Amino acid sequence: MKDEFFANAPRVRDAAERIKDFKEVCLGFDAESARAEATRCLGCKNAPCVAGCPVGVKIPAFISLIKSGDIQGAKRTILMDNSLPAVCGRVCPQETQCESACVRGKASRPVSIGLLERLAADNADARPAPAPSNGKRAAVIGSGPAGLSFAGELAANGVEVTVFEAFHKFGGVLVYGIPEFRLPKSLVAKETEALSRLGVRFVKDAVIGKSIMPAQLVKEYDAVFIGTGAGLPMFMGIPGENLNGVFSANEYLTRVNLMRAYDTNADTPVFRAKKAVIVGAGNVAMDSARTALRMGADVTVVYRRGREEMPARREEIKHAEEEGVRFELLTNPVAVNGENGFVKSVTVISMRLGEPDASGRRSPVPVEGSEREIECDMLIMALGTSPNPLLVSAFEGLATGRKGVITVDENGMTNVENVYAGGDAVTGSSTVISAMGQGKRAARAFLKKIKLVP
Amino acid sequence: MKTFEIVRKRALSPNTISYELYAPLVAAACQSGQFVILRVDEDGERVPFTVADYDRAAGTVTVIVQTVGATTYKLSKMEQGGVLADVVGPLGKPTDLGDAQNVILVGGGIGSAVIYPQAAALKNAGRRVSVILGAKTKELVINEEGFAARSDRLIITTDDGSYGRKGFVTDALKELLDEGGYDAVFAVGPLPMMRAVCRLTGGYGVKTIVSMNSVMVDGTGMCGCCRVTVGGKIKYACVDGPEFDGSLVDFDEAIARSLVYRQAEQEHYCRLTGGKR
Numbered sequence: 167m168k169d170e171f172f173a174n175a176p177r178v179r180d181a182a183e184r185i186k187d188f189k190e191v192c193l194g195f196d197a198e199s200a201r202a203e204a205t206r207c208l209g210c211k212n213a214p215c216v217a218g219c220p221v222g223v224k225i226p227a228f229i230s231l232i233k234s235g236d237i238q239g240a241k242r243t244i245l246m247d248n249s250l251p252a253v254c255g256r257v258c259p260q261e262t263q264c265e266s267a268c269v270r271g272k273a274s275r276p277v278s279i280g281l282l283e284r285l286a287a288d289n290a291d292a293r294p295a296p297a298p299s300n301g302k303r304a305a306v307i308g309s310g311p312a313g314l315s316f317a318g319e320l321a322a323n324g325v326e327v328t329v330f331e332a333f334h335k336f337g338g339v340l341v342y343g344i345p346e347f348r349l350p351k352s353l354v355a356k357e358t359e360a361l362s363r364l365g366v367r368f369v370k371d372a373v374i375g376k377s378i379m380p381a382q383l384v385k386e387y388d389a390v391f392i393g394t395g396a397g398l399p400m401f402m403g404i405p406g407e408n409l410n411g412v413f414s415a416n417e418y419l420t421r422v423n424l425m426r427a428y429d430t431n432a433d434t435p436v437f438r439a440k441k442a443v444i445v446g447a448g449n450v451a452m453d454s455a456r457t458a459l460r461m462g463a464d465v466t467v468v469y470r471r472g473r474e475e476m477p478a479r480r481e482e483i484k485h486a487e488e489e490g491v492r493f494e495l496l497t498n499p500v501a502v503n504g505e506n507g508f509v510k511s512v513t514v515i516s517m518r519l520g521e522p523d524a525s526g527r528r529s530p531v532p533v534e535g536s537e538r539e540i541e542c543d544m545l546i547m548a549l550g551t552s553p554n555p556l557l558v559s560a561f562e563g564l565a566t567g568r569k570g571v572i573t574v575d576e577n578g579m580t581n582v583e584n585v586y587a588g589g590d591a592v593t594g595s596s597t598v599i600s601a602m603g604q605g606k607r608a609a610r611a612f613l614k615k616i617k618l619v620p
Numbered sequence: 621m622k623t624f625e626i627v628r629k630r631a632l633s634p635n636t637i638s639y640e641l642y643a644p645l646v647a648a649a650c651q652s653g654q655f656v657i658l659r660v661d662e663d664g665e666r667v668p669f670t671v672a673d674y675d676r677a678a679g680t681v682t683v684i685v686q687t688v689g690a691t692t693y694k695l696s697k698m699e700q701g702g703v704l705a706d707v708v709g710p711l712g713k714p715t716d717l718g719d720a721q722n723v724i725l726v727g728g729g730i731g732s733a734v735i736y737p738q739a740a741a742l743k744n745a746g747r748r749v750s751v752i753l754g755a756k757t758k759e760l761v762i763n764e765e766g767f768a769a770r771s772d773r774l775i776i777t778t779d780d781g782s783y784g785r786k787g788f789v790t791d792a793l794k795e796l797l798d799e800g801g802y803d804a805v806f807a808v809g810p811l812p813m814m815r816a817v818c819r820l821t822g823g824y825g826v827k828t829i830v831s832m833n834s835v836m837v838d839g840t841g842m843c844g845c846c847r848v849t850v851g852g853k854i855k856y857a858c859v860d861g862p863e864f865d866g867s868l869v870d871f872d873e874a875i876a877r878s879l880v881y882r883q884a885e886q887e888h889y890c891r892l893t894g895g896k897r
Binding site: 332333334342370371372373376377378379397398399401407408409410411413414416417420421425426429431432433434435436437438507551554555556 | 645659660664665690838841843844859873884
C-alpha cells in the first residue's frame, strides 16, 4: 500500500490485513525508495537535523553513504552515536526531532531520516568492535534504552559492564511496553546480543533494592547507572476504578507483549474484551488501543483535550485511525459503572478548552450537564507514569525532586559520587531516544572522569 | 547446582508440594513474609508465592504450592533436579508484628505454609505463640509436627471433622479471644477466611495482620494489577504489602478482583490437562 504521507513510500501493510495479527505494520523502505529518498538530502553543512537528534547521529554523513550504496558504512556511521539504530528508526518521534529541523521540510516535506536509519540498521551487520578491558567496572540498573545506551558506550571503551534487570527479559519498555507490531522483540534481542558480544554481562531476575542493595553496587563498581524508568502507573481516582476490566496500560501491554498473552501457548491470561475504552492519547494509549483491537475488541479512545493536543506520534494516530479505532475527543471519564464486579460502562463528560496552563497547553474544563455513558467491558488507563520508588527508597541519601524523579547535574551525575542516572527515572516521562541521549551523556561524563576520553 | 534448580521436591499432602529452589540472590536477602515470583518455563506466567523457608548458607528458598491451576499443574510435573525459568525476589515487605508478646497465628489451607516461618521466628524471640490450622480434611493438614515444636499451643480444625476439631478456624479463634490476653493475630488463608477472621477480631479490638495473595504480573509496583483498597486508599499488594492491617482491607472488593481471570485460567488448565480436573 502506498502511503500519501511519503513520496518515496515505505511499505506499510494494509489495515484490514494487519489488524489480524501482531506482525510489524510498517515494513520500511526497499533499497530503491531508500536510495531515491537519500538523494533528497541536501547535505547541509550546518546540519540542523543533527542538532535535533538527542544523541547527535551524523545524519547527512550516513544518508550520503546510503546514496552511494554503502549500507554497511551508513550503519557504522550511525553506530558511532546511536547504539540502537533498529529501535530508533522505528520508535523515535522524528517529526519533532531531526525531521522537524530538516531544511527540505520548509518547502515540501522533510527527508524521511528515521526510515533511512531503519534501512541501514536492518540491512547491514556492522557492529562496534570490542575493546580490550581497562579494568574499570560499571553496574547498570535497568536494561531499558537509557541503560543499554550507557552500557554500549562504556563497553565500546573497554569498561566491564554488568546490567541488572528485574524482569526475565532484557530491554525494559522496549519489550514490556512497545507492541510487537511496532517493534519486533527479536530486534531488541539482537541488540542486547550485540552488547553481550561487546562484553556486557546481563543478569536477569535481579531487583536492585530487593535482591541486591544499591549500596553494595556502589561499593563494588567504579560507576553505577540508574535507568529504572518510570514504571508506576497512574489511575484517575474516580469511582469504580477497581472493577474487573479496568487496567493500567502497563498491565495490559505487559501481559500481551512481555508475557505474549496473544500467543495461545503462553500461560499468561489476558482480558478479552468486546468493547474497550482507552483513556489518554499518548503513544502508550495508541499502543493499547491497537493491541486491544488485535485482541478482538471494538476500540474507542477518549481524550480530555482536542486533536491538536494529542501527544502521540502522528504516524501512530494515523495507523490507529486506519485500523478502525474511534476517537472521542474533549471527553473525560468521571465514573466507571459495573455489574457483578465487572465493568459494564463508563460515564464521561464533555470538555472544552480554557486558558493555557503551566505547560502552555490549554487546560480542559468540564461542560456541566454533558455526562453520558459509553458501554464497554474494558477500560485501559493510559494516563502516563511516574518513577517507581522501589529503588530510590532503598538507596540511602540519593537526592530526588518533584514526583520522585532522581536529581542529576548536567553530566547525568546524581548527588552520590560515581552514581549516574538517566531516562524516565530522571525526566518522569519522555522518549526512547531522549533516554538513550541521557545514558550516553552519563557514559561520556564517566569516561572523561577516568580520563579515557578527553 | 544450577540457578533456579529444584533441589528438593516433597509432597506434603495429596495436592500440596514443597519445592526447595536454588536461588542464591533471593536466599541471601529474604525475610519472612516476603514472596518470590516464579516462571516455570519460557511460556510460563509470573506467579507469586510466599517464601515458606530459606537457607542462606545453601542458597535455597522453599515455596509450598497447592496444585490448583495451569501453572501449579505444570510445576507439579517438574522433577527434583529440574530447572525453572525464573525465580525473582525477595519481593514485598517483611512481616511486621511489632513487639507483640502473645500472638495467635491462623493458617487456612495453604496459608499454613506462610505462617510457619513466623511461628519459628516468634518462638525464637521468646514470644508466646498459639497456632490455629484449618484444613478441609485430615490429609490436607500441613506440617503438624513442625508447628507443634514451634508453638505453645496448637489447635487443628477440619471442615469435615476428620481430624482435630470439626469446624472453622474462627470457632477456635473465638475461644482463644474470649480467654483474652492476646495482642496480635496473624491470619493467612483464602480471602473469605481472612475476612471472617478480621470481622471476629474487630469485635475484640485485637490488631490483625493478613497477607493478600493478589493476582500479580511484575511484582515491583509497575502494573497495578494487585491493587487493593486499604483504609479507603489504593495500595499495591506487591510493594506496599503483601501484609496489611486486616481491619482496613476491603475484602469484598479483593474477592471480586480475585475472579478476574478465573474463566481464562480454567480454559487454559483444561487444555493442559486434556479436560480432566
